Amino acid sequence: DVVLTQTPVSLSVTLGDQASISCRSSQSLEYSDGYTYLEWYLQKPGQSPQLLIYGVSNRFSGVPDRFIGSGSGTDFTLKISRVEPEDLGVYYCFQATHDPYTFGAGTKLELK
Amino acid sequence: EGQLVESGGGLVEPGRSLKLSCAASGFTFSNYVMDWVRQAPKKGLEWVASISTGGGNTYYPDSVKGRFTISRDNAKSTLYLQMNSLRSEDTATYYCAAYYGGYDYWGQGVMVTVSS
Numbered sequence: 001d002v003v004l005t006q007t008p009v010s011l012s013v014t015l016g017d018q019a020s021i022s023c024r025s026s027q028s029l030e031y032s033d034g035y036t037y038l039e040w041y042l043q044k045p046g047q048s049p050q051l052l053i054y055g056v057s058n059r060f061s062g063v064p065d066r067f068i069g070s071g072s073g074t075d076f077t078l079k080i081s082r083v084e085p086e087d088l089g090v091y092y093c094f095q096a097t098h099d100p101y102t103f104g105a106g107t108k109l110e111l112k
Numbered sequence: 113e114g115q116l117v118e119s120g121g122g123l124v125e126p127g128r129s130l131k132l133s134c135a136a137s138g139f140t141f142s143n144y145v146m147d148w149v150r151q152a153p154k155k156g157l158e159w160v161a162s163i164s165t166g167g168g169n170t171y172y173p174d175s176v177k178g179r180f181t182i183s184r185d186n187a188k189s190t191l192y193l194q195m196n197s198l199r200s201e202d203t204a205t206y207y208c209a210a211y212y213g214g215y216d217y218w219g220q221g222v223m224v225t226v227s228s
Contacts, residue, residue, distance in 0.1 A: 001173075039214045041157075048207055048221055049149075049157065054214030092157055096211070100173035101147075101159040 006104035012112040023076040023093035037096035044089040114139035114217040121222035134191040134208030141189035145211040150204035
């Protein structure tokens, strides 16, 4: 199974700071069709997860441009510039390239 | 705006069965791959099952393979998860989610507790 290793486990930030989360895969996430099924989700306290980024770097509808996804192969990063209060919660990376699909363990973004 | 509403959760004894339902509205259900994702208390997310748009292909991780069955009724815009031989480690909030390059829509989740 593909293991997604997220770092850090938790991240304490000041509002307005930049935050960066890494997601490293045990295998390349590029599918045979050339697409990379790597997504980022945010789960706010008491809520269902919500899609932020799909296909490594594409922002989902309504997601602010301060969320930037990047990477390729086995190394991926989510950057949040100018953290705002509504950005707090747990971030998960997820891969749907290889069966079984897997999530990273999560990174909790909290206020310093 | 798309919406998913799960139902059917509850308390069940180990070894028993339970069937979850997920009613979709506000989007073209038949165009989406549909999945179940679960979250044990205070834990992370785990993919549980996936079904193709037409229902002909299903996928499961080893942790539930042979015990869980995902199905869908496109005419009713409804997704199902039949869970048999339940174990304590199946205790979790179960989310249905609609996938189109990403999980565009999520339900609010339904709690399943497996305990005697």
